[in-house]
Amino acid sequence: MSHKPYIVGFGGTTRPRSTSEKLVAAVLAEAQAQGARTELFGGEALAALPHYAPEHPNRTDGQSAFLEAIRKADGIVIGTPAYHGGVSALVKNAIDLIADLQSDSRVFLDGRPVGIVVAAGGWQGAGATLSAMRDIVHALRGWPTPIGVAAVSSAVFDADGQLRDDALARSITSQAHQLTSFVRAQIVNETA
């Protein structure tokens, strides 16, 4: 098959060594290992996006680059920290910008698989935020993958930056597999 799935990830915080950003990068690395092309918009890129203002039609270069990547993506990974029981403002601002794709032939995230990644201080915040993110992805017409990646940050990486937990590593691999196989199944359907 000549078409490589193009998977775009965005998320994280402005914090150095943001766990949510590193987890998104880990899913993208797995997707790459499974033959995908990938691109990441991390915390720094998201922090450069102005507050989304639907009444102002002009977009910055950063906003346009983000929208173009989402427009072309075959699959998406969104990573957020749990902030006060939900999605952070930084990540939600990027999500809100996807409203600009309302008039596209593929509206918002229509038809695309979306992997969700959450880093939290505790399991209650992780679960609540994962669940909220699934509702957001549904509102954007995306298909949340069955496997969500949710983790308590203090337990994710060891001092060498390696994943501590085999179960978490497996969920990262599984989510990447669900993204790439969903895209490949669509390509087979379209060319049949």
Ligand SMILES: Cc1cc2nc3c(=O)[nH]c(=O)nc-3n(C[C@H](O)[C@H](O)[C@H](O)COP(=O)(O)O)c2cc1C
């Ligand atoms: C403003 C703020 C609010 C937070 N609220 C929650 C919360 O409600 N539940 C929770 O489990 N963790 C909460 N945390 C902890 C973060 O989710 C956790 O530190 C996470 O790893 C941050 O993401 P990062 O590692 O990508 O920076 C909060 C942290 C901050 C700074």
